[in-house]
Amino acid sequence: MAEQPAKSGRRSGRRPRLSLDDWTEAGLRLLVSEGRGAVKISRLCDELGVTKGSFYWHFSDIDDLMKAIATRYTSQDNDAARGLTSLEEMPVDERLAHMGAMLVDARAWEAEVAVREWARSDPQVAESVRALDQRIMAVVQNCFRELGFDDEEAEIRAGTLVYAGIGFLYGRDNLPTPTVEQIQKLLAILVRH
Structure with a gap:
């Protein structure tokens, strides 16, 4: 299940839901710094401080993320x-x-x-x-x-x-x-x- 923003002004310790751009940007940074083999769901989740559910909110698998990274990077x-x-x-x-x-x-x-x-x-x-x-x-x-x-x-x-x-x-x-x-x-x- 994806992270939800806190409903009140109190801090819940949870991050707001990440956007598709947040994921593709993080994936691109990792691709650039360490190469394609380093881009893994668990690694991205650790770096972004979220659960795998957040990842699966946007993507069906790592290949889906990689396609989004490529599309974003080379898009108009x-x-x-x-x-x-x-x-x-x-x-x-x-x-x-x-x-x-x-x-x-x-x-x-x-x-x-x-x-x-x-x-x-x-x-x-x-x-x-x-x-x-x-x-x-x-x-x-x-x-x-x-x-x-x-x-x-x-x-x-x-x-x-x-x-x-x-x-x-x-x-x-x-x-x-x-x-x-x-x-x-x-x-x-x-x-x-």
Whole structure:
């Protein structure tokens, strides 16, 4: 049975019922910090201070939670956290500069790498990551179209930037991390006609 909030102002020692977002956020944190194998119902319940009944209020099993984590992480709702939704309102040069800076933002790396690693063994997660990559590619391609490049040129330039971002994720432990200034120089090359 799921936890219920206390009915009076007195403390009952019980936590209010956790939301679906509480569970998916906790599961994602654990996935990022320790990997897919660490995401277990009992571990999450211990960390959140609730019973397994709270878990089963929202999910039928751990696979159901994992699907919710993948959906949340790669959904358009999460685009705001990535800065994708606000990008559309920026002038194109600011948009590209912002996306370039995002390529070297260490805060996003751990989650991105964890989800991409998980996608290697889970077809549903792989499809979600593929859809996210395609949304990002479309945003970047549109920037280059707005700068006057034809479809083919926009696709090549966008691909260079998107693939560089994925490469930064996987190469960051083995290669020097580019600076924002170096990314800006790459962008200057890509926007030249």
